[in-house]
Amino acid sequence: MKEFFRKKMVALKRKPQTIAFIVLVVSFLIYSLNLRNISDTTAQINTTGMGLTGFATMLFSMLSLLTFLNSFPHRKRVNVPMLVLFFIMQGIIIFCDNYYLSKINWRIAGEISAGNDVVAWLAKNAYVYKAYNMLNTHMVFVIVTIALVVLLPLYSKLLRKVKTSIDVEGNENMGEIEIAREN
Numbered sequence: 525m526k527e528f529f530r531k532k533m534v535a536l537k538r539k540p541q542t543i544a545f546i547v548l549v550v551s552f553l554i555y556s557l558n559l560r561n562i563s564d565t566t567a568q569i570n571t572t573g574m575g576l577t578g579f580a581t582m583l584f585s586m587l588s589l590l591t592f593l594n595s596f597p598h599r600k601r602v603n604v605p606m607l608v609l610f611f612i613m614q615g616i617i618i619f620c621d622n623y624y625l626s627k628i629n630w631r632i633a634g635e636i637s638a639g640n641d642v643v644a645w646l647a648k649n650a651y652v653y654k655a656y657n658m659l660n661t662h663m664v665f666v667i668v669t670i671a672l673v674v675l676l677p678l679y680s681k682l683l684r685k686v687k688t689s690i691d692v693e694g695n696e697n698m699g700e701i702e703i704a705r706e707n
Contacts, residue, residue: 533686540680541596544672548592548615551665552585554658561655562624568649570630577620581662584620588613592673607673621663628656 537540555562559582559681566574588610595607631652635642646653 533683537683537686539596540683541592541673541676544669544676547652547665547672548589548669550588551662551669554665555581555662558654558658560656561651564651565628565649565655568652569627571627571630574624574627577624581617581620581624583614584617588617595661597689611670614666616668618663621659621666625659626655628652628659644701674706 559578562578566578591606591610591613595603595610597603632642632646635645
């Protein structure tokens, strides 16, 4: 078990962007596995741009996975244009999530101003509540992903300082062994 974690740490030292990629994949899964709630909420509220923002979030979530992978090619320098494109897509995702949340808030405010029981309306339309919570969670994961990519130079230096070498008996006397062989 100890060797397993040592190998994982060595892999993280070589490719520290893996941490940000895992969080990006989790944020993609959060959104894509809850698409039914988004679709049902769009059908229920049905205001301008809701379907488009749902589509844009899904599209840019998939494309941001590709741009992230192309931003950090294996054994090459960072591909800056792809990284910039990645940040633009993440910004669009945050904007779309905020817009969608504002439309949900608008509908809830409309229910309140009409004198309807909002709790009963949300109980009847539970998918709206689930979509609202999921969008907030998704935005948090997207923001964490952006922070991890921005802070990548910092924590990659910290990861390099972690000792992952194996202490093998007799390694400290290697110079003496080589000198003894020469004689």
